[in-house]
Amino acid sequence: MAKGYEPKEVEERWITYWREQNTFTADPQAPGAAYSIVIPPPNVTGALHMGHALNITLQDILCRHARQKGRKVLWVPGTDHAGIATQNVVERALKAEGLAREDIGREAFIERVWAWREEYGGKILNQIRRLGASVDWSRERFTMDEGLSRAVREVFVSLHEQGLIYKGDYIINWCPRCHTALADLEVEHAAKRGALYRIKYPLAGGGHVVVATTRPETMLGDTAVAVHPEDERYAGLVGREVELPLTGRRIPVIADPYVDKDFGTGCLKVTPAHDINDFEMGRRHDLPLIKVMDGSGVMNENAPAAYQGLTREACREKIVEDLRGQGLLLDVSEHEHNVGECYRCKTVIEPTVSPQWFVRAAPLAAEARRAVADGRTEILPGHWTKTYFDWLDNIRDWCISRQIWWGHRIPAWTCEGCGQVVVSREDPTACPYCRSTKLARDPDVLDTWFSSALWPFSTLGWPDDTPDLRAFYPTSALVTGFDILFFWVARMMMMGLHFMKQTPFRQVYIHALVRDHEGKKMSKSTGNVIDPLVMIDRYGTDALRFTLTAFAAMGRDIKLSEDRIEGYRHFVNKLWNAARFALMHLPETIPDACCSGPRDVPHAWILSRLEEVKTAVDEAIAGYRFNEAAQELYTFLWREFCDWYLEMIKPDLTGEDKGRKETAQKTLWTVLTEYLVLLHPVAPFVTQEIWSQLPGIKEQNLAKMPYPAKRNDRHSLRAQARAELIQDLVTAVRNFRAELSIPPGLKLTALVKTASDEDRNTLLGSGELICFLARLTSIDAGPDVTAPKASASAALGGNALFVPLSGAVDFAAELERLNKELAKLAKEADIIGRKLANEDFVARAPGDVVAKEREKARALGEKIAKVEELRGRILDIMGE
RNA sequence: UGGACCGUAGCUCAGGGGGAGAGCACUUGCUUGACACGCAAGGGGUCGGGAGUUCAAAUCUCCCCGGUCCAACCA
Numbered sequence: 001m002a003k004g005y006e007p008k009e010v011e012e013r014w015i016t017y018w019r020e021q022n023t024f025t026a027d028p029q030a031p032g033a034a035y036s037i038v039i040p041p042p043n044v045t046g047a048l049h050m051g052h053a054l055n056i057t058l059q060d061i062l063c064r065h066a067r068q069k070g071r072k073v074l075w076v077p078g079t080d081h082a083g084i085a086t087q088n089v090v091e092r093a094l095k096a097e098g099l100a101r102e103d104i105g106r107e108a109f110i111e112r113v114w115a116w117r118e119e120y121g122g123k124i125l126n127q128i129r130r131l132g133a134s135v136d137w138s139r140e141r142f143t144m145d146e147g148l149s150r151a152v153r154e155v156f157v158s159l160h161e162q163g164l165i166y167k168g169d170y171i172i173n174w175c176p177r178c179h180t181a182l183a184d185l186e187v188e189h190a191a192k193r194g195a196l197y198r199i200k201y202p203l204a205g206g207g208h209v210v211v212a213t214t215r216p217e218t219m220l221g222d223t224a225v226a227v228h229p230e231d232e233r234y235a236g237l238v239g240r241e242v243e244l245p246l247t248g249r250r251i252p253v254i255a256d257p258y259v260d261k262d263f264g265t266g267c268l269k270v271t272p273a274h275d276i277n278d279f280e281m282g283r284r285h286d287l288p289l290i291k292v293m294d295g296s297g298v299m300n301e302n303a304p305a306a307y308q309g310l311t312r313e314a315c316r317e318k319i320v321e322d323l324r325g326q327g328l329l330l331d332v333s334e335h336e337h338n339v340g341e342c343y344r345c346k347t348v349i350e351p352t353v354s355p356q357w358f359v360r361a362a363p364l365a366a367e368a369r370r371a372v373a374d375g376r377t378e379i380l381p382g383h384w385t386k387t388y389f390d391w392l393d394n395i396r397d398w399c400i401s402r403q404i405w406w407g408h409r410i411p412a413w414t415c416e417g418c419g420q421v422v423v424s425r426e427d428p429t430a431c432p433y434c435r436s437t438k439l440a441r442d443p444d445v446l447d448t449w450f451s452s453a454l455w456p457f458s459t460l461g462w463p464d465d466t467p468d469l470r471a472f473y474p475t476s477a478l479v480t481g482f483d484i485l486f487f488w489v490a491r492m493m494m495m496g497l498h499f500m501k502q503t504p505f506r507q508v509y510i511h512a513l514v515r516d517h518e519g520k521k522m523s524k525s526t527g528n529v530i531d532p533l534v535m536i537d538r539y540g541t542d543a544l545r546f547t548l549t550a551f552a553a554m555g556r557d558i559k560l561s562e563d564r565i566e567g568y569r570h571f572v573n574k575l576w577n578a579a580r581f582a583l584m585h586l587p588e589t590i591p592d593a594c595c596s597g598p599r600d601v602p603h604a605w606i607l608s609r610l611e612e613v614k615t616a617v618d619e620a621i622a623g624y625r626f627n628e629a630a631q632e633l634y635t636f637l638w639r640e641f642c643d644w645y646l647e648m649i650k651p652d653l654t655g656e657d658k659g660r661k662e663t664a665q666k667t668l669w670t671v672l673t674e675y676l677v678l679l680h681p682v683a684p685f686v687t688q689e690i691w692s693q694l695p696g697i698k699e700q701n702l703a704k705m706p707y708p709a710k711r712n713d714r715h716s717l718r719a720q721a722r723a724e725l726i727q728d729l730v731t732a733v734r735n736f737r738a739e740l741s742i743p744p745g746l747k748l749t750a751l752v753k754t755a756s757d758e759d760r761n762t763l764l765g766s767g768e769l770i771c772f773l774a775r776l777t778s779i780d781a782g783p784d785v786t787a788p789k790a791s792a793s794a795a796l797g798g799n800a801l802f803v804p805l806s807g808a809v810d811f812a813a814e815l816e817r818l819n820k821e822l823a824k825l826a827k828e829a830d831i832i833g834r835k836l837a838n839e840d841f842v843a844r845a846p847g848d849v850v851a852k853e854r855e856k857a858r859a860l861g862e863k864i865a866k867v868e869e870l871r872g873r874i875l876d877i878m879g880e
Numbered sequence: 881u882g883g884a885c886c887g888u889a890g891c892u893c894a895g896g897g898g899g900a901g902a903g904c905a906c907u908u909g910c911u912u913g914a915c916a917c918g919c920a921a922g923g924g925g926u927c928g929g930g931a932g933u934u935c936a937a938a939u940c941u942c943c944c945c946g947g948u949c950c951a952a953c954c955a
Binding site for chain 2: 001003004005189196211212213214215258259260262263264265267268269270275276277278280335337338383384386387390391394482483485486513515517519550551553555556557559561563564566567568569570571572573574576577578579580581582583584585627628631634635642643646647650654731734735737738739741744775828831832835838839840841842843844845846849850852853856
């Protein structure tokens, strides 16, 4: 074995091995309970970031652990087609050739997208592979696959038949750069500093009103001015008309309770074609819609000639200038407000009226809500439930049509003969109403999230009734970040419940967002991204995975920095070296019978602790407390197995006694192999590599090993207490050496005045071991041990430890050491003493609590007495 | 404006009514037979502030201060 762990070659080898062995291929017919997860499909244009790395790591832990527990596990991988993002990528490539998508036409363009996907679309999946994800590659899915497309079509047509999908002219969010409608969720609101313009609108027949706006250019599309119905200032104006400046149009003054009397002048310009609220008001008052911009945000033929052809921005400038020229601009003030931007390209959204397809969300949302409310699906951590409910309770209809080419084309045709709209599972050849064959298919495609919403069942073969669907739906868990709780999770709940009549997942685990070391979101523009693949190259996949796991505390974001990952590489290396040590001392064949019968303290202790770790890790993973599992594994290996156990068994491993040696070897082998299984879900590569080099291994593939069975016969609190006494004694002697500046080479002896037979037997029974660990030549223990004059001393529970230092004791230093110890104990005793002196406490606290405090006080008192005695001795000596 | 989460050792964070914990960093000493990506021994915190409930509060409740995020129709 190499001196240090070299991850690179190891990882590649095992990734290939597991793949060739089909280790992670699920069998729906296999016995046992199913455990299934669908991967949150990454965007096909994407590259792996830390969020993915965390997400994949946690799912992999769950899946590998579930396999260990005997479940038949399916983890479905795949990608989504990311309509707008992918189209943008391919359009950019075309642009480099001097072409636009319109130049090559729809069909050729889509071919280009598929070609692009063929070449680059596997990138992120390959990156996921490097993380060690135990996904079933034979079931990889893509949202544009034939099967998934069929599911999309079936869902669209059914929902349309059920009246849950409709087409209508509504105001939507339009991206003037992507040239498509966006759902409300796809608009990001950013606070921006803008200006508030106050403009005089002359009243027909004299006088004027003042309106305030942040978007003067939209005034060209104004069709009313609104005031609050109870606003006395304007009561007389309602019903009168206003001369809309720059247009020569007259528009009415209306009364609507939406208007806030206290904001600005209390007088609002109404542009129903370019503002969501104004649109609603327009419908209430039957106002005309005047669209003054085209799809690129350029003023169109409905604007006065002077403004036609100007961009939104240029038009605003000219309007402000013109109003100022006419003396109609009252003033301009700075104003901070929220501006909607396209989540893909950050272009300012233009609310526009256009014909779009919508999903009637409320009926679907109601059931999605119920499923969580009644516990069919559990959201963890629980506080996300409220957020989920709030969103569903206030849900608005979902705009699902997109004016792009890459995606699932809407299965709707308009008959040129009779004008009827045909929505159909099969492409129609003739109009069912008039038999005309002139049918024009709707050019739009569906929102990518529409297909993602079907992912938990479309990937399993729906709408067909497949073995996979029967075995693995509903899925066991969904693991994702809160940022797509609405986008994706809620919509999967709606669709899954509607079409499968069963909730898509039993549990939804919402994990952290990975941030930089200052807590800022990682982004390319800030330049603070930590690339998981670079980290893997530098420190190994297991180190990265362990780091993410150790920080994955529920309900808290992760602040990540490179030195943390480096820190956990040390842990991986520590394991490697522990294994190296084991290999040096293990025989080539391991005897079967292992670890029964009476045993020395070190073996009994480590086996007992291993039992506790087994239980703790199992429970932590079951409860999604990944950080707890990581901590248990870390502490056990380093602080117990390496720091103590390996040191404790060195004499046996290198000694002459064959029986002792064999016991040590067998126990070492048992603990190490069982530990490797426990750690494997978190750090699959290093554990598998060590596993493959150990003797006595029957199943080479660690991923197939079951979780080690619970062995109550190995759990012994008594053994643990004995080990602790030994450890405390060794530590105390080491402390003498450090604090009293005793040369490390100087051999010492120890005497212990014991408080019980149990302790005496423990110390004498492990005398050789203690001598080895504490570098002593001898140890004696018993109730009648008397203290030599010149010695360092310490209290170990009720026992007194003396280390004679013939003439070498620095009494002043020893006194200071004991004083320090005494002060610490006194402080503790004071707190407990006051508590017990409190009558209320003794009378009202539960009996066991009081008893515990009394016992604490007793033990503490005993210890203090011991230390005081020791201190007195030193004082005596010093006084002589 | 509403909501959620967070303020615990220098840093990053666990814990969550009865003994203040970990990792890193720090100090000191170590070429101890796997490991300097190491070993050993240490130092360090009125658990953001205030009030309340309780025999008992870092922990529960309320208020305040500070931070992060989400949802939002105030032009």
